[in-house]
Amino acid sequence: MQRELRIRFLGVRGSYPVASKDYLKYGGNTASVLIETEHIYVILDAGTGIVNVPLFLKKRSLPVILLFSHIHLDHIIGYPFFISHIKPATDLYVAGPNFPSDFFKFMVDTFKSPIYPVSWGTIKSPKMIFALDGGESLIIYNGRVSLSEKGVHDNSNKKVVISSLKSRAHPEDGILVYSLSFKGKKIVYATDVEWRKELDRKIVNFMKGCDILVHDAQYTPQEYNSRTKPTKGFGHSTYIKACEVAKEVGAKNLILFHHDPKHNDSLIDSIEKDAREIFPSTSAAFEGMEIKV
Numbered sequence: 001m002q003r004e005l006r007i008r009f010l011g012v013r014g015s016y017p018v019a020s021k022d023y024l025k026y027g028g029n030t031a032s033v034l035i036e037t038e039h040i041y042v043i044l045d046a047g048t049g050i051v052n053v054p055l056f057l058k059k060r061s062l063p064v065i066l067l068f069s070h071i072h073l074d075h076i077i078g079y080p081f082f083i084s085h086i087k088p089a090t091d092l093y094v095a096g097p098n099f100p101s102d103f104f105k106f107m108v109d110t111f112k113s114p115i116y117p118v119s120w121g122t123i124k125s126p127k128m129i130f131a132l133d134g135g136e137s138l139i140i141y142n143g144r145v146s147l148s149e150k151g152v153h154d155n156s157n158k159k160v161v162i163s164s165l166k167s168r169a170h171p172e173d174g175i176l177v178y179s180l181s182f183k184g185k186k187i188v189y190a191t192d193v194e195w196r197k198e199l200d201r202k203i204v205n206f207m208k209g210c211d212i213l214v215h216d217a218q219y220t221p222q223e224y225n226s227r228t229k230p231t232k233g234f235g236h237s238t239y240i241k242a243c244e245v246a247k248e249v250g251a252k253n254l255i256l257f258h259h260d261p262k263h264n265d266s267l268i269d270s271i272e273k274d275a276r277e278i279f280p281s282t283s284a285a286f287e288g289m290e291i292k293v
């Protein structure tokens with residue numbers, strides 16, 4: 001059977017990058033995930049992991065779209081370095097949250113001197129920037145990317161459909177959760193989320209029946225509920241919560257993502273083992289992990 005989607009993890013760490021012999025198995029780069037389809041390359045977030053993405057953009061004729069979940073530092077820091085390495089002829093699109101401020105202005109104003117020595121315009125700039133409020137869909141077919149304001153229910157199966165949903169589940173301004181559907185397969189990317197006890201119906205419907213759920217799993221329950229230094233309220237999930245969400249939405253596979261920078265390889269091994277007791281089809285994301293869907 002021909003696989004329609006290939007997902008590759010290039011940065012799986014949350015908050016800040018880490019490097020030492022204790023992080024060799026899962027890796028130390030911050031969030032960046034590449035999905036390959038026959039119509040487009042889709043990159044989720046521009047953490048330090050994105051720097052290696054150009055190595056995998058082998059089909060030069062395919063456009064590339066970079067989607068930002070939000071603009072916290074661990075999700076944007078790799079952008080100027082990525083943009084410097086991408087082939088000049090590549091059709092690059094960028095989409096991200098139009099909150100807390102104008103996303104287009106953010107892109108143009110941020111990645112330039114004095115924080116980066118090369119100014120916007122002298123390095124490759126995107127062909128188009130989509131500023132999303134959440135609820136819109138991007139439809140990709142035959143090298144073209146178009147925006148549908150009201151979301152889309154496309155049954156033709158020929159197009160890649162990326163849908164966005166705004167959630168307030170991350171301080172202070174919220175994030176975008178994305179889903180990508182193509183030929184009956186569905187991948188959901190939900191990083192930097194800390195749900196209330198109950199998931200709201202909108203979120204459940206958005207994630208429902210996905211083949212792959214990439215979900216924030218930054219904390220252990222001990223860290224989350226610690227009496228001395230609780231991480232509750234920081235905008236991230238425990239791996240237990242990630243498993244509960246996967247169950248509730250009927251995900252086929254769960255990928256634990258956005259590992260805490262203090263979690264070394266052996267701790268993540270034990271988190272994965274524990275999580276499988278709750279949701280057997282769980283894997284902890286590691287750099288270089290590749291899944292064909």
Ligand SMILES: [Zn+2]
Pocket residue numbers: 014015031072074075192258
């Ligand atoms: Zn983050």
Ligand SMILES: [Zn+2]
Pocket residue numbers: 070072170192235
């Ligand atoms: Zn964040």
